[in-house]
Amino acid sequence: MRHHKLALCAEHYGEWFVAQTERAIEKYRMFSRDERVLVAVSGGKDSLALWDALLRLGYHADGLYIALGINDPIPYSDASLEKTRKFVDSGEWRVAKDDAPLAPRPTLYIVDIPAAYGKTIPEIARAKMRGQGRPCAACGLTKRYVMNRLALEKGYTVLATGHNLDDEIAVLFQNTLRWQTGYLARQAPVLPASREGLVKKVKPFCRFYERETATYALARSIDYIYDECPHAGGNLTNFYKTLLNQLETESPGSKLSFYLEFLRARGEGAFEQFNRVEELHACELCGQPTSAPERCAFCRMWNVSRIVE
Ligand code: AMP
Ligand code: FES
Numbered sequence: 525m526r527h528h529k530l531a532l533c534a535e536h537y538g539e540w541f542v543a544q545t546e547r548a549i550e551k552y553r554m555f556s557r558d559e560r561v562l563v564a565v566s567g568g569k570d571s572l573a574l575w576d577a578l579l580r581l582g583y584h585a586d587g588l589y590i591a592l593g594i595n596d597p598i599p600y601s602d603a604s605l606e607k608t609r610k611f612v613d614s615g616e617w618r619v620a621k622d623d624a625p626l627a628p629r630p631t632l633y634i635v636d637i638p639a640a641y642g643k644t645i646p647e648i649a650r651a652k653m654r655g656q657g658r659p660c661a662a663c664g665l666t667k668r669y670v671m672n673r674l675a676l677e678k679g680y681t682v683l684a685t686g687h688n689l690d691d692e693i694a695v696l697f698q699n700t701l702r703w704q705t706g707y708l709a710r711q712a713p714v715l716p717a718s719r720e721g722l723v724k725k726v727k728p729f730c731r732f733y734e735r736e737t738a739t740y741a742l743a744r745s746i747d748y749i750y751d752e753c754p755h756a757g758g759n760l761t762n763f764y765k766t767l768l769n770q771l772e773t774e775s776p777g778s779k780l781s782f783y784l785e786f787l788r789a790r791g792e793g794a795f796e797q798f799n800r801v802e803e804l805h806a807c808e809l810c811g812q813p814t815s816a817p818e819r820c821a822f823c824r825m826w827n828v829s830r831i832v833e
């Protein structure tokens with residue numbers, strides 16, 4: 525790890541990684557050991573590594589997998605669910621760090637979108653968002669909604685995602701290029717539950733390079749899905765990641781400093797004036813907070829009000 529001037533063997537790397545995770549959780553006051561954390565797991569390296577690290581640290585962390593029905597041209601959703609199930613069944617997470625108590629078997633919630641709402645993500649995108657090309661907008665909207673709603677309904681106070689440094693700076697770069705000050709004001713390792721009906725959102729891996737989370741998954745023999753979503757190819761985020769990797773090659777450490785300096789400026793209030801508190805009210809169908817006048821964007825797209833586990 526050139527940017528940390530550190531070289532470690534697999535075992536010590538795993539310890540370093542878990543300790544760094546704990547430091548981030550404490551530094552940004554993400555959650556305590558008394559809180560119930562719901563980890564959004566996609567079957568990829570970041571979210572499985574996150575679930576593993578939280579369990580080893582002795583946190584009460586359960587998982588949520590959202591089956592999106594993206595199985596064409598490759599069985600992406602089915603294969604990711606299989607990896608997620610395998611992680612829980614393998615019991616790998618039982619190896620606790622130091623003297624942390626062994627975690628009981630965590631719960632995995634599965635929300636199957638096509639079974640619950642009658643359409644896969646590509647199908648609903650084709651039906652409702654015609655002309656927009658990729659299904660990613662419909663997918664993102666659905667995932668955000670289901671994550672918040674399930675966490676609330678099952679009594680979790682915190683929702684954790686596996687976003688890493690590379691993910692965060694790609695978004696930061698995009699928002700900076702367009703000077704989307706409102707988004708910049710809201711981009712943070714912790715998004716507090718600003719209102720009833722919203723859970724706190726945290727990103728404990730926001731300071732880890734993607735390579736670092738992949739290395740941890742490897743060191744811990746976590747079997748994860750290597751494939752990207754088949755709809756992600758050639759998207760703008762990946763283009764920005766490539767650009768930022770070129771920058772990192774020329775100037776090691778610049779990805780981390782871009783992010784940390786942004787957080788410093790944000791902490792000093794540089795974007796405070798753009799942090800507009802949105803007027804939210806309960807969706808008339810599902811009750812979730814929304815800025816839309818009647819039904820929330822999810823209910824308008826899916827035209828349903830129930831959630832099925
Ligand atoms: P992505 O937007 O695919 O880069 O994923 C960012 C984070 O969202 C992941 O690290 C997971 O925590 C979460 N996530 C993505 N896809 C799913 C899914 N199908 N089910 C549950 N969580 C997900
Ligand atoms: Fe949602 Fe690819 S993961 S469209």
Ligand code: ZN
Binds near residue numbers: 812819822824
């Ligand atoms: Zn609604």
